[in-house]
Amino acid sequence: MELDPVIHAPTRLQIVSLLAAAEEAEFGFVRDTVGVSDSVLSKHGSALESAGYVAVRKGYVGKRPKTWFSLTARGRAAFTAYVENLQRIVAPSGLSVVPDKHV
């Protein structure tokens, strides 16, 4: 079973997971929740945007520039398929979901 390589990297999976739960999320909020630096989030955000999974919106709140991320329909479909594939891998083993203490 092939897992989508675009969202398979742990940081990207966290970013896409967060965005799948939201309509739109601000750059700083995603950075702090996922626990990465500005540059790491920028890099992964650009990769996800290039793949057509994430839409990036830039704007201002007062005079401060802000960036918002949202999952595109394609990104949402890819995430759903990714989760379904993970569930297919897990199901035959009878494993329950193993909590990851690092998140």
Place this chain on the structure above:
Amino acid sequence: MNPEEAARSLATIRQTQAKAMRAQPWLSTWFITSLGLLITGILAVAEPGRLPVPAIVGCVLLLAAAMVALGTVYGKTRPMSVKDPALRRDFSAVYLPWLAGGILLSYAVSFPLAAAHVPYGMACGGLAMTLYFALGSRAVSRAIARRTARRFEENR
């Protein structure tokens, strides 16, 4: 990927989503308190016999415009917006009863004062509601966060 790694990835997904729900300030104190103050302002300027009607209309329109501006700023400064109907239901299940409590408190304070012809009795009710909003919003926000996070931890 083996089943254990897949299970770990699924756990990571759930925990990331739950963490986002917990980190989201669902109900900002500044927003709900400002809203309460603007409502109190409307109740104060609408006090019968205090201001001429055109002045009342002008002030109410100004305060209503301030409410719209407040809502716009709140919408723009939220770190995350959600559309999922289930999350909205979780939000409403905590927020609406609490909001109703504030409105009932406002009535409970303002109507007896107005009936006793206490000046600005209705506005006093508005002030009581604003205080209730200011003091309770953090706890309500945390309760909403816990409820929405639990949905991701348990059900997804």
